[in-house]
Amino acid sequence: MANWYMLTLVGADQPGIVAKITKSLLTAQCNLGEASMMRLGGNFTVMLMVSIDTPSGNSPNDGADTIRRLMTPCCDELSLHLHIDEIQGHLHDHQIPDVRVIVCGADRAGIVSQVTESLFEAGMHILDLNSDVAGSTENPIYIMQIEGIATQGIDAIELAVQKINDDGIDIKVQSIDTFVG
């Protein structure tokens, strides 16, 4: 029986990490699902859906233990921290976002909390969020892109954004009209 696990790997970035960890997983007869890798503050981060066959009657913990044992040499070599969670592998069930919010401004504490709280109250279900601190050490700029579903319509999101009324941040709301053909 195949069980799904979410592997989180974090460490100092260096070339070849993805190739080495996926080779270890392949050698261990694991199958990959969806994955997201990015550099955050110069650190390597990846979240990987991994499935592995475990003999029936075995506990899901056995699968996690097997993956950890098989990955340890690779993680040690690359100085990566490994975290494993047992998950439900819901594939083929992507949701399509219909709204994008782009937030830019001089970096300061509280931007994400302020904006996402307003968006949540306006019915936005966030599907994807990524943010960067750009600019310089003296003058850092915060840039965030959020995509999601406007469960109460895009007008509600627009209204919520207008109410934020903060001169320090620029917020754009864009509808995403997905063409299917």
Next chain:
Amino acid sequence: MMMVSILKYNPSIHLSAKLLKLFKYVKNKMTSKTILVYPDKQLKEVSQPVEKFDNELVEFIQDLEDTRADGPGAVGIAAPQIGRPIRAVIVDVSGRKKIKHHGYLVLINPEIIEWEGLVVGREGCLSVPDYTGNVVRAERIKLNAFDQFGEQRNFEMEGFEARAVQHEIDHLDGLLFLDRLVSRHHDLFERKTYKK
């Protein structure tokens, strides 16, 4: 007013509207064709121009339309998606609110003769289930085509309709939106912007 309220509340009329909808659904189910799904190699073939505008073509276009109508939320479809490599597509974006469009369009041997502007937009495809991605398309196009009866037609299109036509014509050239994907992140999105 009286007429309106009678129409609104007459149960037999309500029932026949439902029956009509059911009939249309069953008819579409019966005539709709199987949609080829990536990585089917037929989707990579270049389709051939239509040379004969006859009854068979008109019937084929109806099958293509029934298949589109049966698809989940599809506003366009191309002949090669149902395994017929001829240069014929259907686009109908009239169901979208607040956009310019030309209604239900059958485009045979379509040819884009002018492109203007570039815009990033999100696309999905009946032949690539459960995936959507960002693609760059021309914002405005000029198009020559024939309808299914051989009548020549010229169009100037923009926005969502122009995107739909470019996506469908790509199918005729063996291209999927997967061949044109751009990064999910860090793109310049500049359409329908509401600034604070």
